[in-house]
Amino acid sequence: MSGVPVEIWQPVRLTIELATITTILLLVIGTPIAWWLARSKAWWKEAVATLVAMPLVLPPTVLGFYLLVALGPSGPGGMIAGLWGSRTLAFTFEGLVIGSVFYSMPFVVQPIRNAFTAIGDRPLEVAATLRASPRRAFWTVAVPLARPGFLTGAVLGFAHTVGEFGVVLMIGGNIPGQTKVLSVAIFDYVETAQWREANILAAGMVVFAFVVILTMTLLEKRAARVGR
Amino acid sequence: MKAPGFIHFALGLVFAAAVGGQATAAQTNVAVAANFTEPAKEIAAAFRQKTGHEAVLSFGSSGQFYTQIVQDAPFQIFLSADDERPKKLVSDGLGVAESRFTYAIGKLVLWSKLPDLVNGETTLKAGKFAKLSIANPTAAPYGAAAVETMKALGVYDALAPKIVQGNSIAQAFQFIDTANAELGFVALSQLVGNTGGSRWLVPQDLYTPILQDAVLLKKGASNEAATAFMAFLKGPEARSVIEKYGYGLAH
Numbered sequence: 245m246s247g248v249p250v251e252i253w254q255p256v257r258l259t260i261e262l263a264t265i266t267t268i269l270l271l272v273i274g275t276p277i278a279w280w281l282a283r284s285k286a287w288w289k290e291a292v293a294t295l296v297a298m299p300l301v302l303p304p305t306v307l308g309f310y311l312l313v314a315l316g317p318s319g320p321g322g323m324i325a326g327l328w329g330s331r332t333l334a335f336t337f338e339g340l341v342i343g344s345v346f347y348s349m350p351f352v353v354q355p356i357r358n359a360f361t362a363i364g365d366r367p368l369e370v371a372a373t374l375r376a377s378p379r380r381a382f383w384t385v386a387v388p389l390a391r392p393g394f395l396t397g398a399v400l401g402f403a404h405t406v407g408e409f410g411v412v413l414m415i416g417g418n419i420p421g422q423t424k425v426l427s428v429a430i431f432d433y434v435e436t437a438q439w440r441e442a443n444i445l446a447a448g449m450v451v452f453a454f455v456v457i458l459t460m461t462l463l464e465k466r467a468a469r470v471g472r
Numbered sequence: 473m474k475a476p477g478f479i480h481f482a483l484g485l486v487f488a489a490a491v492g493g494q495a496t497a498a499q500t501n502v503a504v505a506a507n508f509t510e511p512a513k514e515i516a517a518a519f520r521q522k523t524g525h526e527a528v529l530s531f532g533s534s535g536q537f538y539t540q541i542v543q544d545a546p547f548q549i550f551l552s553a554d555d556e557r558p559k560k561l562v563s564d565g566l567g568v569a570e571s572r573f574t575y576a577i578g579k580l581v582l583w584s585k586l587p588d589l590v591n592g593e594t595t596l597k598a599g600k601f602a603k604l605s606i607a608n609p610t611a612a613p614y615g616a617a618a619v620e621t622m623k624a625l626g627v628y629d630a631l632a633p634k635i636v637q638g639n640s641i642a643q644a645f646q647f648i649d650t651a652n653a654e655l656g657f658v659a660l661s662q663l664v665g666n667t668g669g670s671r672w673l674v675p676q677d678l679y680t681p682i683l684q685d686a687v688l689l690k691k692g693a694s695n696e697a698a699t700a701f702m703a704f705l706k707g708p709e710a711r712s713v714i715e716k717y718g719y720g721l722a723h
Contacts (some may be wrong), residue, residue, distance in 0.1 A: 316577040316652045331602050334652040335636045396571060415634030417647065435639075436537045 249271070251443050253430035254421055256448075262337070262425060263405040266344040270352040271394070273345065278353045278393075279382070282360035283336045293357075296348045304410025311343050311415050335417035338423070352401040359393020361384060392467035396460065403456045406449075437452045483614040492497055498697035499526040501546055503708070506607075507551035507578060507659035511717040512551065515710045523696035523704070531572065533640035535611030541566060548692025549701060553578060553641070554613035558687035571688035573586035575705050577720035578682030580617045582672040585648060590670035595655070596627045604634045605647040605656030605688065614641045614664060615680040618657035639712045658674035661717035685720070 267442060268417035281293050299307060312334055315321030321333035321342070333339040363386060371381035387394070409427035418432070433442035504512045516527040524701050529548070530537075538557040541547055542564065550567070552558050555574065561567035584590045591600065607615030615637065622628040635654055638644030645662050647653045663671065686705055692698030704710055711721060 310650065312650055316650050318651065331654070334647075334650075335603060413639060417603075417605070417653075418639070419636060432610070433638075433712045434607070435533065435539055435540050435608075437535075437542070 249441070251420065252429070252444060255424050255426045255445070258337075258421060258424065259406055259426040260283045262340055262344060263402045265341055265403045266348060268343055268399050269341065270348060271398060274349060274352040274397065274401075275356060275394075278356035278397075279360055279386070281353070283358045296353050298349050299347050302407070305414065307343065307347060308414030311339075311346075313409065315339050315342070315415060317408045334415045335419060335423060337422050339415055340412060340423055343415055344349070344405045344408060347408055347411055348401045348404045351404045352397040355396040355400065356390060356393045359390035359396075362393075364390045392463065395463055395467075399456060399460055399463075403453070406452070480518045496693065497524050497526055498700075499528060500548045500695055500697035500701055501528050501530065502549040502551060503541065503545070503547040504529050504531050504551045505534045505537070506531050506612070506640035507553055507661055508551055508576065508684065509642065510664065511576075511661060511713050511719075514713045517604035518709050518713070519701055519704045522709070523697075523700050525700055527697065527701050531640075531642065533611040535608070536640070546691065548689050548695050548698040549686065550665055550689060551575065551684065551686045551705075552613075553684050554616075555683040556613075556686040558685040559685055561689065565690070567687040567689055570691055571702055572685055573706065575633065575659065575686045575710075576684045576685045576714050577613065577722060578617075578684055578717055578718070579645070580614060580621065580674040580682070581658055581660045582655060582674060583648060583658050583663060584671070585651055585669040585671060586654060587593065587668070587670055589655055590622060590672050591629055592672050595672070596622065596625055596631065598626070599630055601654040602634060603636050603647075603653035604631055605636050605638060605644045605653035607638055607641040607644040607657075611639070612641050612644075613682055613684075614657065614659055616717035617645070617674075617682055620679040621657070621674050638695060664717050684719075 277292075277296065281296075285462045313319055315325075315333040317331050321339065322331060325331060325333050325336075330336075335356065367389060368381050371411055372378075373383045376384065406426065409431070409451050410423070412425055412428055413421065413431070416425070416428060418424050418428060424432075426449065430442055430449070433439075433445070479611070484627065502512070502516075502678035511596060512529050512531075516529055519525065519527055527549075533655065534553045534557050537545075537547070537550060537552070540563060541550060551563065556660060558567060558572050562569045569582075582590050589595060605619040609619045622631055636647060638647055639683060641659050641662070645658045646658055648656045657674070658675065664686065686702065688698060688702050
């Protein structure tokens, strides 16, 4: 690839970083939520599930708008940023992580919740009769059984964060190395008629999407076979 | 299978209604550079009142529109924020050469919502702020003018890490308006009716004059509303609106 500017790869690296951190955070935050949604008998749990699922339906501009206000000096983001003498979390990598966590949450929580639900009560009851504490039963029974759900959730969360555009465009400020992720870089190249650069990145995304979806399908097939 | 037949019928009705609605008055699609949003709305309203034609406005960065027009976007008129892109459209064979004219000369302002922050070029030289908002310089002429100004003052390298970019001048403005950036370069037209904060009208010798050109696109050459709008834009009503928003006029 001679003549391709080096800066074209910076958004790629940044995007991978953003998606990796977001996915790890979502596994940490999303697992207890998914567990609770799968096990709780609270009448209002579906309301919580709905809140988690909202980004599926809302335009990214809605999230982008509220995040811009919330991350700014008059919102909670500005207060947090004040801790290290900054004014706003907008235009920062951290701000993008916060946005991505909200935006990609349903893609992680739902598969994990489904996997937890599919286990049913029985294995956990068995574990309890064998004197496993609830915590131990969770780690040694529920989590291993729900592994396909975790895998699906992680892959989808990662992929969806990579594919994020509207939110980043609204709260990112297009800063190279900090908030200029792949999708925004492609938009930029297209806007300024740099077709070649746009093509390289866009074609890469097409291949990426194909590989992700194919992998997902194959994984699910395998999981179904193993489960039987 | 009856359903598809019904859907076709329903779609037919919808299209008939849409086409029927258009037939009553001529309509033209105008791509408007974001800095010209407010005056364009006023001009379109006056245009409608006077001629009965409708100018349907789309707002965005000039770079974005250029790319879209090259890709056959259904615009009939392009009100750019520079003169380069309309010239290019003419040489691309997409614009009508003799229709191109400068409808406004843009003015660049350094603006902050904080009352004491902006105090002439010293503010930029002191650099006592965290984020400076500009429009994307490759896509928006006002962004390019902002970079040019900072380079002329010799502060660009020092300020570069603090720059955040809006996709158009409208987003650059909105970053400041939501106070996420303390200050930034915007178009004077965006500050009409806004007396708050602090501002510095950037002297004209610090940046290349922002000649904003309009061009009739080949797609609109035979559209009655499009040609009427181009004529209206040169007329006294439009010119007084353009001046009211702080633009210079070419002649």
